[in-house]
């Protein structure tokens with residue numbers, strides 16, 4: 001399988017990268033952490049909060065190195081990769097802390113290097129010198145990972161799979177227009193740029209409709225169709241599946257041949273370089289999931305999230321038969337699956353959220369036939385936008401969360417102005433994790449979901465702003481970094 005999807009040059013290049021990587025790692029130990037998740041999952045906010053808390057000595061009691069005072073210094077350094085956009089940490093922090101607005105959507109890959117100087121916990125290591133670890137944090141869209149299966153599929157197989165999925169009840173309505181348009185073309189007709197373009201546009205509209213749908217269906221490949229970046233309009237992105245293809249070689253000059261060539265170009269110019277240059281270099285990975293949004297949208301959306309998570313975990317699976325590890329031996333040894341935005345619910349429900357995400361991941365892990373790396377699950381909020389309280393007293397006391405809803409958010413017809421702090425009873429998550437997979441009445445107790453503004457930071461007596469509040473960010477840090485700073 002490996003030889004069919006990679007060329008010798010790929011393998012040679014990867015081997016060389018590994019060698020030079022290992023050599024420089026002896027001089028300056030580095031850890032590459034990938035941060036991914038579907039769009040709006042909370043990647044940018046997570047990285048900003050993580051870095052801010054490390055730079056400013058935030059409250060991180062579960063992050064052992066910080067708690068025991070062994071971190072001497074943390075600072076940003078120039079990143080090693082000149083061709084990857086820098087994660088614009090300062091801009092995001094300005095938005096979060098000074099403007100109290102959420103940072104803009106980012107939609108592409110970016111990277112940031114944070115270096116930590118620390119005292120080793122072991123007396124033996126301490127004798128030599130202070131430890132130093134550079135942490136390269138790479139933010140990239142989860143949608144791009146969903147492209148991995150394409151490497152193992154021919155254009156005809158890809159087309160058949162896409163048509164099959166598009167006919168499923170959840171997607172049939174959304175895909176109807178594109179399927180009707182596709183049914184009017186003859187794959188064997190002469191190649192024509194305008195036909196290719198109109199099919200690609202109609203197909204992209206279907207992919208986009210799934211994303212915008214209230215059921216919040218997760219994205220289908222090709223991932224760059226919705227996030228084209230600088231490839232917008234290029235032939236590698238101007239193709240679409242064709243109906244009723246069989247495995248015979250397309251006639252040269254036909255629409256089928258043109259589409260198949262562009263599909264192959266997408267694989268070799270977009271998908272392979274991304275995995276080769278980015279994913280295969282990661283040591284650790286955190287996958288952020290917005291489980292509450294899926295639960296609020298009902299069991300179909302939960303099943304869909306599970307499907308996307310299975311495919312994402314599949315990319316990090318080890319052993320034979322994995323398109324990625326077949327080519328490459330360096331492996332991710334820890335994966336954290338993190339449910340974000342836990343500040344939308346009362347702490348009594350945090351464990352429930354964690355149990356639900358564990359349940360979704362367990363099924364995804366079983367389906368991905370996954371083993372090897374250590375996997376953990378956490379429910380957290382990288383930035384805690386709410387405080388907790390109770391309304392009423394005695395047996396009538398209700399747990400509430402308080403925060404400033406974003407301007408324009410509504411609850412029970414009340415519209416918020418973005419300035420007034422409000423107490424909200426968020427509702428409870430189901431006690432039995434399995435119930436989210438059944439349609440029962442998961443919708444009869446939806447969580448009351450309003451988006452809040454980022455919090456106002458407290459100042460200490462010296463007038464210094466304190467670090468960004470969070471929920472269990474320290475637990476995530478301990479899992480991702482703790483052993484490296486021991």
Ligand SMILES: Nc1nc2c(ncn2[C@@H]2O[C@H](COP(=O)(O)OP(=O)(O)OP(=O)(O)O)[C@@H](O)[C@H]2O)c(=O)[nH]1
Nearest residue numbers: 039040041042043044045102105106107381382383
């Ligand atoms: N309350 C709360 N909201 C959050 C938190 N993290 C993210 N959000 C919300 O989720 C939105 C998306 O967060 P981002 O960090 O921009 O998500 P992303 O994954 O980088 O999104 P893309 O760049 O579009 O892929 C934010 O605008 C916030 O509204 C959190 O910890 N608490």
Ligand SMILES: [Mg+2]
Nearest residue numbers: 044105106107
């Ligand atoms: Mg982002």
